[in-house]
Amino acid sequence: MNALDDLLASTGRVEDITPDGLRNGRAALESTIHDARAHQAPARPSAARRSASLRGKIIVACTAAAVAAAAVAVTVVPRLSSQRPAPGHPSPVQSTAVTAAFVFREAAEATKADNAQQEGWPHAAYWQADSIEVRDGTTYHRDIWIAHNGDAILEDGSLAPGLQRISPAGSGFGYLGTKPGWLTWDEIYALPTDPAKLGPLLTRDSIGLAYGSPARNLWSVVLGLLVETPASPALREALYDVAANIPGVAVNGDYTDSLGRTGAALSLGEETLVIDPANGQLLAWIDADVAYTYTFQGPATSEP
């Protein structure tokens, strides 16, 4: 450090934008986005058709509206109450309320119990994640092979036909507000698997995101670390534990994905995660009017 660095560091500090300022900016942008989409209207189904089609292709036990609703708890989901009780947690009883925290803790315990390879795959060559994407009423396949070191290979019908090669800079994992760019494979494995350490770390690292609230920022960071990442079962368990403590996450009932699997839908803001509490498996992710069903996530030895 010298006088110039001292000066620039101290004079670069500014107050953050106010929540009202952030909302106003988003509102102004939203209107322009709406206009831009309207100009593309001939190529897209109407909003009503999109909604109906989405519901038709993915059988949503809880409707899209219900997913977006912010009820903190709902009447018990019968399927959940029939699951084995998680060690240390009471079994839910019919007609009691199931909280998101309960679902996440059950999933965390199942992740611990059902996965022998707790340490994960720190040395695998690729992480392969296959999914079915429903966007604007159209179904696409999205398969990605993310290299431990090197380019990722992506096949995503909603982006472009065929395989695309993506540089490591554009194909990392998760997204933190305090780090420009994405986490590397090794950085994922450097994250603590103790929820007591992981929670504060991710809370701190979600600062700078602008989803509207600290809880929403943390929710997005946690989801980003669960999907299309080589996170070890131990880390996934810790992430579920962290998610269990995010205020405002709502259980929106059961969700049956396009493969007929049923899980619990957990929502905050526009993002919904569907997990099977019985085994901790991530089944689907819904973001506004886009839904992804994850058909495979696991290590791979080579790209396609």
Add this chain to the structure above:
Amino acid sequence: MTGRQRPDSEILASLPGQPELMGVLYERHATAVFRYLARRAGPSAAEDLLSEVFIAALDGRTRVVAHDSGSALPWLYGIAMNVLRRHFRRGAAQSVAAEDPGMDWDAVDARLDAEAKRGQLRSALTVLSERDRELLLLVAWEGLTPAEAAEVLGIGKVAARSRLHRARRRALQALGRSAPDRPTVEVTTATGKEMPA
């Protein structure tokens, strides 16, 4: 992977057909773009201009190419720089435009009054050309790498490094101290991150 969890590079590639993804970039980068604007024009003007940057980005979405780093921020800062220039040229900032097309010094001075740094900052920065000053500040205040800052300014990466080195030396001299005699220097950014200058 949902839009919210896609890397910037994928979002930029998808923007022409999916303009709604600009909302994701807003959620991800609005805070950083606001800081960029606030550092140069003050917080009040920055709030007014923030949406203008993203709306201009939406208009230019068919022409964008992601930086090698994969981040959309260099592109957004480049747009923010142009939005600021337009703002300073407009009637509300006529007096500023006559003095400096890239910085509202009244707003900067007001921000720094409490820290008694206004005089020092002016001394250091007003000896630089607008481009060199912006290069220095993109690295120091915005935390960009020299290569990313080069893209914002439309100059080569090698040229950016040598320009940055010269700008730092000149600014240091203006502060009344000689530049350290070493080939490279470390810059500590406003976010506390260190990177080679």
